[in-house]
Amino acid sequence: MPKAITRKSEDFDRWYTDTVRRAELADYAPVRGCMVIRPYGYALWERIQRALDDMIKRTGHENMYFPLLIPESYLQKEAQHVEGFAPEVAWVTHGGQRELEERLAIRPTSETIICSMFADWIHSYRDLPVLINQWCNIVRWERRTRLFLRTTEFLWQEGHTFHESRAEAVEEVERMLDCYRELAEEWLCIPVVPGRKTESEKFAGAEYTLSIEAMMSDGWALQAGTSHQLGQNFTRAYGISYSDRENALQHPFQTSWGLSTRIIGGLIMAHGDDSGLVMPPRVAPIQVVVVPVTRSNDAEGAAAVEAACARLEAGAGEVRLRVDRREGIRPGEKYAHWELRGVPLRVTVGARDLAAGAVTLTRRVDGESWTEPLEGVAGRLPALLEEAHTRTWARAETMLRERTVEVSSLEELGQTFAGEPVFANAPFCERPGCEEAVKAAAHALSVRVLRRDRSGERGRCLACGEASSEVALIARAY
RNA sequence: CGGGAAGUAGCUCAGCCAGGUUAGAGUGCACGGUUCGGGACCGUGAGGUCGCGAGUUCGAAUCUCGCCUUCCCGACCA
Missing domain, CATH: 3.30.930.10 (Bira Bifunctional Protein; Domain 2)
Structure with missing residues (x-):
């Protein structure tokens, strides 16, 4: 493969x-x-x-x-x-x-x-x-x-x-x-x-x-x-x-x-993205993965790295943390491995950072990377996971907002779906004939729901033009 | 359920059209060594009822038929 x-x-x-x-x-x-x-x-x-x-x-x-x-x-x-x-x-x-x-x-x-x-x-x-x-x-x-x-x-x-x-x-x-x-x-x-x-x-x-x-x-x-x-x-x-x-x-x-x-x-x-899954932190089976970086010819460095890993493990508390101690696999491959599985946070522990008392953290959702002092980092993991949660939410919420449009006619609906699929809101009267017309406006379209947050909104049905009091969410659906 | 494509090593595929030694490659896997901060390299090795079942043939991964599964396009649905 x-x-x-x-x-x-x-x-x-x-x-x-x-x-x-x-x-x-x-x-x-x-x-x-x-x-x-x-x-x-x-x-x-x-x-x-x-x-x-x-x-x-x-x-x-x-x-x-x-x-x-x-x-x-x-x-x-x-x-x-x-x-x-x-x-x-x-x-x-x-x-x-x-x-x-x-x-x-x-x-x-x-x-x-x-x-x-x-x-x-x-x-x-x-x-x-x-x-x-x-x-x-x-x-x-x-x-x-x-x-x-x-x-x-x-x-x-x-x-x-x-x-x-x-x-x-x-x-x-x-x-x-x-x-x-x-x-x-x-x-x-x-x-x-x-x-x-x-x-x-x-x-x-x-x-x-x-x-x-x-x-x-x-x-x-x-x-x-x-x-x-x-x-x-x-x-x-x-x-x-x-x-x-x-x-x-x-x-x-x-x-x-x-x-x-x-x-x-x-x-x-x-x-998910091109690197694989992106797990929301609160349900991620593994929330933090620790990747040790060592050289086999540097026993002293390896011991220091292992000590730091053990310290992270001990300090993780409720955080679901795993240290990837697999041998014979280079760090890059481990990064790819855990990114594919969507682990929200990665802590890279290597001799280079450790010399300065630091570790490198990388957030899965946006790929952002920074260093933190080893001291206290375990205790900060819950807050860092919360931040990852917020960013994961924000990204999805932005996508939904940016790809939601208002339409008022079947023609407009058809034109909208000539491009990339979106969520289209439109006044809708609920008559079966109008629902059929909506479905026919573009390939694979359907009325998903009558939006609860906009129920009662007065308008004119996008299909028949008669008075309506519901707003339909129209989209292509799985 | 209709229309199309595919199924050969864990995975991606070549071989099939024009049947004929012991079925290949890449990747993955195991072991040894060199490596090690973004998917390493060298060496050795293991791994296959060629989706399943019939048929044709001296001989089938290769041809024929049936079935199963997957993918794509429709109709149906969480």
């Missing part, structure tokens, strides 16, 4: 695949669309999981676990839902040699099994709200797959809640969408646009779907987390009912929300 990965500007898709594989995040498995998440990639997922799981717990939810296999009859009770998922459900038809009397679906999502179980457990308003979550794997037989972004099997969390009132459910989907926003922005340094999906893009069976949309560095949009207000669609279909405070029988209101390993694809495409 060539030493350098494919340049991002040259071929973005190849750059992505090269980076994922060379950085050892994941690799292809023998079954189409399936991937092996390798230790470095899984460590990243565990960091993301931990951050999000804390938020899920903080907002009052409990984790539990439902089975992988779902009887076909369960899946079929909510008509729109079945229809929506029919093309991508994988089925188990045999147990050993024997054909099953009823096929079992490998969960494409768990609403159906969860509703079926909670129908037995919810009887009274005193049983509500139900606030649960599960971390699990999902299988969807996708036509076209890409590592992390769209795989046949993926990992995610799916939250499921049941409430007494629509108002509570509405509040819940907003709250959880905001957790996703917080995860993306505060932890992954990915600025996102929260909003509501159009009818045609919403989850099958939902009253409405909210999502956060992130901009990748090629200007394409990535749906990075979704939150669905399911109303009573499923609770009616699955016969979940309870006696309310007036002893009247009611169906609870329900929500579900999910965030998957897809977000890792988003992290890669939002921050």
Whole structure:
């Protein structure tokens, strides 16, 4: 393999695949669309999981676990839902040699099994709200797959809640969408646009779907987390009912929300560059790498370098620091190795700097390099990581801002997308015909969301010119 | 799921069209040495059911058919 990965500007898709594989995040498995998440990639997922799981717990939810296999009859009770998922459900038809009397679906999502179980457990308003979550794997037989972004099997969390009132459910989907926003922005340094999906893009069976949309560095949009207000669609279909405070029988209101390993694809495409990954410091499996620089004919110098490395290690505290002590590899190769893996900070410890009591630091996100006294540098690492975080965020935020435009007509939209892809905001009336017109204005365009931050804004729909009160985010999407 | 391309060492590929000793290169890997502040060099060595399965043939990496996987372009989707 060539030493350098494919340049991002040259071929973005190849750059992505090269980076994922060379950085050892994941690799292809023998079954189409399936991937092996390798230790470095899984460590990243565990960091993301931990951050999000804390938020899920903080907002009052409990984790539990439902089975992988779902009887076909369960899946079929909510008509729109079945229809929506029919093309991508994988089925188990045999147990050993024997054909099953009823096929079992490998969960494409768990609403159906969860509703079926909670129908037995919810009887009274005193049983509500139900606030649960599960971390699990999902299988969807996708036509076209890409590592992390769209795989046949993926990992995610799916939250499921049941409430007494629509108002509570509405509040819940907003709250959880905001957790996703917080995860993306505060932890992954990915600025996102929260909003509501159009009818045609919403989850099958939902009253409405909210999502956060992130901009990748090629200007394409990535749906990075979704939150669905399911109303009573499923609770009616699955016969979940309870006696309310007036002893009247009611169906609870329900929500579900999910965030998957897809977000890792988003992290890669939002921050990566020609040298490989750029890890946001708060979730980076390795936050600081120390590269010792020694000469084999200088035992005294080597001892001093090792002593300094050991001191950094001892002083790292909570900082995830690794000293690259591999022998026989020159420093330059180690630099490239860790840059490919996106480690936010590198500390180079060599006899030259050490003679002056100093070490060299290099920040991954902007390549900036400077020297610091060895004394006290370990203690400064958290602050330096924070600065790396701020810069990673700032770079992504600047990109989003600079590549967002306002358009007011289909013609303007078409002209805009004749150039580099951007996020286009436009007044939009939500009529299906107008959505079709938007999609037709340029190749691969779609309405990503109706922006939550601009809901209620008066305007004239870019397609039909009639009064509108929503602003659509229009983009090319993964 | 339609249209196209590809699959030969861990990786990138040559060889295939015109079937014929023991299947090659670069890189990577292991060991030894010289090196060492941006992907070093020399030497030695290991590593292959030529994607899988049938067929044609005295003989198949090479020709034919089927299947699997990957990539690109569409339709579908987190």
